[in-house]
Amino acid sequence: MTTLICNCNRTMPLDGEALSRMLGEPLTVHTTLCRREAPAFQRATRSREELVVACTQEQRLFAELSEQTEGAVALDERPIRFVNLRETGGWGREGKQATAKMAALLAAARLPEPDPVPTVTYRSAGRLLVIGPLDRAQALAAQVDDVLDVTLFATGGAGAQERRYPVLAGDLRQIRGWLGAFQVEWTARNPIALDLCTRCNACVAACPEGAIGLDYQIDLGVCRHHRDCVRVCEAPGAIDFQREPVTHEDTFDLVLDLRDQPALTCHALPQGYLHLPAAASADAHMAAIAKLRDAVGEFEKPRFFQYQAQICAHGRNEKVGCNACVDICSASAISSQVERRQIHVNPHLCVGCGACTTVCPTGALSYAYPSAAHQGQRLRTLLSTYARAGGQHAALLLHSQQAGQRIVNDWGRAAQLDASVRGVPARVIPMACWHTASLGLDVWLSAVAYGASQVFVLVTDEEAPDYVRALQEQMAVGEALLQGLGYGGEHFRLIQVRDARDIGHLDQAVRVAPAATVSQPATFAVQASKRSTLDLALEHLMKHAPASPLPPAIPLPAAGAPWGSVHVNPEACTLCLSCVGACPAGALQDNPAAPQLRFVEKNCVQCGLCVKTCPENAIGLEPRLWLSPQRREPRVINEQPAYACIRCGKPFGTLKAVEAMLGRLSGHAMFQGAALERLKMCSDCRVIDIFTGNEVKITDL
Known part of the structure; x- marks a missing residue:
């Protein structure tokens, strides 16, 4: 390892001897490494040792100098690391x-x-849709049409007579997608078909209300249906007031939205979608043009996330528990798939902010790169x-x-x-x-x-x-x-x-x-x-x-708490164990040997799925950190006596659950007499009793 440090023309104190001792490497304090002492850097680039340069201001200069140095190791074989x-x-x-x-x-x-991770690929052929007033859209298009295939979507304005670009118009319904894969949907309702219009301006001159602008669309709120425009457009036949609205859809690689209110309002916009309102600064204008011109080709980015659906607390049994990642995603890249008990992350929309991984209580979403x-x-x-x-x-x-x-x-x-x-x-x-x-x-x-x-x-x-x-x-x-x-x-x-x-x-x-x-x-x-x-x-x-001694437990704020306890109302709970099936973290468990509900507090993520799943509304949450070693062990939070089969004596449910079932069904016409008694039997005895037709013999319980 070679490390080069510089005090930037003696403007900052660098203790070379102390740094050498701390890092176990002899260091020379340079004064002008990027100028007079550049040969020291060039000598270092000829070695295959890893190279660290303590300067970020001249990072580009050092990279160019390395490429120009005879015998220097190529940057793709041995990159230089810069530190400020x-x-x-x-x-x-x-x-x-x-x-x-x-x-x-x-x-x-x-x-x-x-370590490298899988990548997400974008492919753009440079097909650009510019949305906005026609005159401004044409001016922007002229700055990129040498490298991009431009289509305009007019929202008013006065366009130039020269037909340089295809022009669309109508009610913009939806834009979705990302760089190289934008789906744009709109409905054409206007009587003027832009693909037939020759821009002769005869209709503009003929309209007595001035309802036709130089975007060649009729303002139907102003039009009084004189149809003078139809008569003067007889040869091209571009105007038809009887034309039914038609919904169109097309694909584009890039979208430049010039309207004040953009089509997409999420905080992190998709790659390839740029918003440039009229009030944008000159710097923003130049930056947008530069981005568009560079957005042709194939691009890759890391797949920033990893997802483990088996520990996701989003949903169980069509109930939504934790919704933290869906709510926080500023790119609208995460959607609910509660019917599949999970969420879905669109890797093309993900911008790698990692907020979803920060709020995820279970770690089902984790940050992959780095x-x-x-x-x-x-x-x-x-x-x-x-x-x-x-x-x-x-x-x-x-x-x-x-x-x-x-x-x-x-x-x-x-x-x-x-x-x-x-x-x-x-x-x-x-x-x-x-x-x-x-x-x-x-x-x-x-x-x-x-x-x-x-x-x-x-x-x-x-x-x-x-x-x-x-x-x-x-x-x-x-x-x-x-x-x-x-x-x-x-x-x-x-x-x-x-x-x-x-x-x-x-x-x-x-x-x-x-x-x-x-x-x-x-x-x-x-x-x-x-x-x-x-x-x-x-x-x-x-x-x-x-702290000595440690408190038994530390109360935590409810918002964002990753630990906590579960409380069960024993009077309401029937030990149906729906909560056990819903718990994604294994915090709630049954006991195969006895009618018990057990709880491992260390595992609880306070997602609330148990609360939403419980049919008796018997469960509550308490955000806290329990400091006892017992937080790692199952503890019984509710138990009930078993109900024994009246035919064979085998326990098959809890006393409260069976009594609740009998109470609900005893008035039903289907459960009278022997049918009601069969509800007191285990599944095996119930089948035997149905097929033998024997009278039920009630055993001593």
Whole structure:
């Protein structure tokens, strides 16, 4: 491994000797690695050793320099890893105290890349539909028609006389799909057929009400049916007021929607759908054009999720329990299939935010790229290296790789130029994620178990409002748990920042007193199973908890609680065991040897399926964390005496269930006399009695 560090023209303090000791590698502190000392980088590129460069500003320059260096290893054979030490602390007021953090960031940069996962493929031939006023749609089309096959869907406006593009019009009914596979449905109701219209403008001139615009559509609310337009259009025959409405459907690879109110309103729009209202800025306009021009060909993205239907708490017996993933998905990629006892995730619509995996109580949905194990390894490397280097009270700052990274960079630059901004504190370790919503309570608690004092989550306008709500709910659960174990202070904080104008708010928000953490950092690895990771983190946090003695149980907020108890009303419950069949986590169990309902509290995810399934409304939930070791063991929460068959004496049900059945059916004409007595028999004796016709002999019970 070769690591190159640079103090950026001596603008930040780098302790090369200390970093060398911490990383076990001799390091040279360069001053202008991207300029005068570039030969040092070129020499490193000729080696097959893995290469880490502590500079992200000149990432493109270094990549080009590597390609131009004779004898350099190709980037596809040995990629270069870049890490930011400058904006993440080197330019802050505490830059001289940030050596331990810098060592942690360099150590994390050395980790291997995430394991590859299956990909999702998009294929676009460049067929573009532009929806909006005809004049604006034509102007936009002219900027991309050299690479895209453009069709216009007119919603008014005045088009040019020249027929350059096919034009559609009508009532737009539905747009669904994604890049390369958009299905557009509309109903043509207008008397003018655009495919026949020659745009001679004779109808426009002839209409006494001015009901025909240069989009060549008739405003039927203004038209008074003089039919002058029909007479002047006799030769082309494009106008027919008797034409029946016709619904059409066509496919497009891309959709550009110029209307103020878009057809798709989800927070995360599908790949290939762009919304560019009239009020959009020039930068947004240019960005949209660039995206459209680049959207021809074959594209791949990771399949970000994994789904295990067998442990999904969404539905059982056509009852919906947990709906968390469906409700939170900002891309409308998750739909209910309760008849199949599961949900469905459309991988082409999924944008990889991971919010569904964060709110999933069972771990049925898990984040696949990067995997939980990879994220856990990064966490443990950052925190363990920081601690070994002498760092104290580590605070993890989770942010997205896109907008969040830009905010952190702006923060670091502001600290260099603005005396009122202190910059990233020495104890705050930034960690970039694909999306901040992809990491939740299991990872946060693992971070505290690894020795972190706090976890800050930086959210920007990238995050949908529902993401923010879900993260706040998870933080409330985590804080209640840690406070109950005696870990004082504020451990979790959500920091909302829109853009660089909120840097001052971010600068103040992270300056909070360190919270209590474990006396001995954990060594467990984050597991693929979310529940397993939570169990490992809890065991370590309980073992080192400051509270003595520990409370019997810790109450948790109902929203987002992943643990809890189930209470059964014994007066109402008939032990029908419908709840056992509905429970996706195996928390509710029967006892084959006795009429009992048993409960394993560790397994309960508080999904509520048992509550919705119970025909007697006898079940209630209590969100809590029970700290007794017995939470792992089945305990009886209801039991009843058995009802014995009146013919053979074999128990075949519970006394309450059979008595309830007899009470309901005793007045029915079908269950009188011997038929009613047969209800008191087991299934075998009932069949025998029917076929033998013998009188029922009631045995002593």
